Amino acid sequence: MPDPTPATTPPTVAPAGPEEPRRRALRELLHPRWSRGQAVAAILLAGLGFAAAVQVRSNDQDQNFTGARQSDLIALINSLSLAAERARDEIDQLTRTRDQLRGSTSSDSAALRLAREQERTWGILAGTLAVRGPGVRITVDPRGAGVGTDQILNGLQELRDAGAESIEINDRVRVVAQTAITDTSGGGGRVAAIRVDGVTLQPPYVIDVIGDPDTLSSGVDFQGGFVTEVEDVGGAVRVERAQRIEITSLHATQRLRYATPDPQDPEGSGE
Structure with missing residues (x-):
């Protein structure tokens, strides 16, 4: 008698056709499996790309020296x-x-020598001593243009940055840290002259500077520097190196009304 329970026939699995490997490859492409090495490499490449983008943007924003001559860059x-x-x-x-000064045997003589050196140095910086030495002579000819306070102040600052130790204008005014410069109007908005510490100076302006001649000359004659600024407004500048510059004008010291030594540091040690 036949068994009433029907036999269960296992489902027939169709053999993989040619489309199945393609689907598998497509799934792996859309959902890749990242190894640790691949993940680290991707992070490094992303960081490198970000740094490159920042550098390019920084270069686009800072174009101060774009187009500058090679000689100007070398001088700077x-x-x-x-x-x-x-x-x-x-x-x-x-x-x-x-x-x-720390030595016990020579501390007294070293302290005295140091005090004398500082006295001379501060006298030169304060403009109370006549000085001589190598440097440059800069002649500024406005040629009727608007050369005034803006250009002169920038030139003096560039000279200080280049190591100027003493500066004098037109053999009359000693330039120190407290020096004030203003314009004198000649009508129509044109600058007729400049007033330095209350002294009116007529052009051309002759600036005598003591310091290293090569450094001083290159410190004002570069793309975008003092010489360029004067020429941009129609003036002219001549820079002459010299092995001996004499500065004889003196700065009259002023009595201080507001600044007093710190009572907690009476010797001015700064400690």
Whole structure:
């Protein structure tokens, strides 16, 4: 007698056709499996791309030296290198002075010598001593153009940045930290002259500067510098190096009304 329970026939699995490998490849492409190495490489590449984009944007925003001549860039680099060298020399000198002051046998003589050196240095910086030395003579000819306070002040600042130790204008006015410069109008908005510390100076303006001649000359004659600014408004500048510049005008010191020494640091040590 036949078994009433029907036999269960297993489902027939159709063999994989040619479309199945394609679907599998498509799924792997849409849902890739990332290994640890691939993930690290992707992060590094993303960071590199971000840094490159930031650099490109920074270059687009800062175009101060775009189009500058190679000689101008070299002169600017040399000026910065010399300024850094002067700073290192000054640090070495101060270190030697400190070591001498710490010594018990030579502390008195070293302190006296240091005090005299500081007196001369502060006298030169304050403009109360006549000085001489190598430097440059800069002649500024406005040629009827608008050369005035803006250009002169920028030029003086560039000279200070280049290591100028003493500055004088037209053999009459000593330029110090407190020097004030204003324009004198000649009508129609034209600058007729400049007034330096209350003294009216007529053009051309002759600026005598003591310092390293090469550094000073390159410190004002570069693309976008003092010479360029004067020429842009129609003036002319001549820079002459000299092995001997004499500055004889003196700055009259003023009695201080408001600034007083710190009572907690009476010797001005700054500590």
